[in-house]
Amino acid sequence: MKTFCTLIFCFIISLAKAQLPSDTLITYITFENLKSYASGYGTSIERPIGSGAFINIADRGALQIRMAKLESSFRWPDGSTIDFSKRGSISGKNGIVDQYTLTNPVSKTTVTLYVDPYHTDSTFYVPEGLIVVNAEILAKEIQPHLKKIEELDAAKDPYADLKEMTAQELNYMAMKIGIAAFIDHDNLRKLMTDTQATNELKIYLFNSYILHKFYALGKNLPTPKEYAFNKMKEDFLKFQKNHPDVESGNVKIHLNE
Numbered sequence: 001m002k003t004f005c006t007l008i009f010c011f012i013i014s015l016a017k018a019q020l021p022s023d024t025l026i027t028y029i030t031f032e033n034l035k036s037y038a039s040g041y042g043t044s045i046e047r048p049i050g051s052g053a054f055i056n057i058a059d060r061g062a063l064q065i066r067m068a069k070l071e072s073s074f075r076w077p078d079g080s081t082i083d084f085s086k087r088g089s090i091s092g093k094n095g096i097v098d099q100y101t102l103t104n105p106v107s108k109t110t111v112t113l114y115v116d117p118y119h120t121d122s123t124f125y126v127p128e129g130l131i132v133v134n135a136e137i138l139a140k141e142i143q144p145h146l147k148k149i150e151e152l153d154a155a156k157d158p159y160a161d162l163k164e165m166t167a168q169e170l171n172y173m174a175m176k177i178g179i180a181a182f183i184d185h186d187n188l189r190k191l192m193t194d195t196q197a198t199n200e201l202k203i204y205l206f207n208s209y210i211l212h213k214f215y216a217l218g219k220n221l222p223t224p225k226e227y228a229f230n231k232m233k234e235d236f237l238k239f240q241k242n243h244p245d246v247e248s249g250n251v252k253i254h255l256n257e
Contacts, residue, residue, distance in 0.1 A: 020135040021142065022224075025217040028181045030073040031124035034132060042127030045090065045114045048097045049127070052120030065178040070115060072176060074130040076104055079137045082130070094119065102130075142218050145169055149215045157242040158235070159204050170207055173214055182213040187229050190257070196249025201239065205251070208235040229255075 031051075042049045053066035071084050086101040092114065100113040111129040126132050148169050152158045158166065173179060188209060192202055212231035216224035233255045240248065 019139065020220055021138050022217045022220040023135075024224075025214075026133065026135065026138060028217075029069065029138070029177050030133060031069050031121075033122065034073060034124045034126070036126060037128060038125035039128065041125040042113050042115070043111065043129070045092050045097065045099075048092055048114035048116040049124065050116045050119040050121035053117040055118065055120060061178070061180075064175065066117070068176050068178070073124070073133060074126065075133050075137055076106070077129075077131055078106060079131075079140075080105060081141075090114075092116065104129075139218075145172060146215055146218050149211050152211070153231070157238070159239055160242065166207060166211070169211060173210065177214075179210060182210045182228075184209075184213070184225050184228070187225060187232075190254040191251060194249045194251055194254065196247060197251045198247045198249075201236075201246055201248055201251065204239065205232050205236055208232045 038047075040047045049070065051066050051070050053063050053070075056062060071082065074082060076082060082102055083105075084100055084102070086103075088099045088101075089096050090099045091097075094116065095118055098115040098117060100115065102111040102113055104110070109129075111127065113127060148165055152162055152166060152169075155162050170179070173182070188206060191197075191205060194202065209228045209232045213224055213228040215221075215231075216227040221227050236248075236251060236255055239246070240252075
């Protein structure tokens with residue numbers, strides 16, 4: 001009996017771990033090559049965080065993602081999010097750097113963070129007074145968004161009835177992570193280049209794939225690409241049932257090759 005209970009306990013623990021987001025998703029939202037603490041890194045004007053956000057200022061998408069990585073990589077020691085809204089500029093040894101005044105909402109202590117948006121670090125570290133985001137923290141933060149995707153899946157006609165919700169979730173992903181990380185060209189190329197299917201259908205299925213790839217990584221499912229592709233197929237069948245007059249071209253063939 002004791003052995004059986006132990007097995008049950010281990011099984012429950014394994015399920016709990018499976019609900020944590022994948023390491024891949026964490027790497028998508030945080031700075032690349034992120035290490036542990038380094039004295040003075042980010043908190044000294046001599047060692048600003050090289051975010052690289054303004055290296056190509058004309059690329060607004062890349063700028064947004066690099067800015068998002070700054071906010072997404074770090075948390076207060078209790079896991080709470082950081083308010084980066086108090087930002088100024090100051091002259092550093094290599095030019096102008098951004099100066100953020102971060103106030104801990106619990107202790108009311110402040111951390112002054114220096115960020116160089118014109119240079120990119122090859123290795124990033126955690127500034128003193130902060131922690132790096134981890135799977136447990138991220139799981140709590142993305143849970144409401146995963147629930148929204150489940151609501152989309154449960155809807156009879158998400159295309160017509162939940163367009164606003166879909167747009168909100170895609171906007172969240174674009175602002176916090178970036179869409180490009182979730183695009184798998186081998187699964188989407190033929191769909192998006194179909195010249196006979198209407199654009200509204202292609203965009204709807206593309207969005208379905210992106211949202212479900214995020215969901216799979218958020219739930220740490222074993223085959224995210226396959227999961228997203230199968231969910232896209234399900235959404236196509238639902239779309240055809242609800243909107244039979246919309247031209248689908250060769251989409252059905254592409255999704256079953």
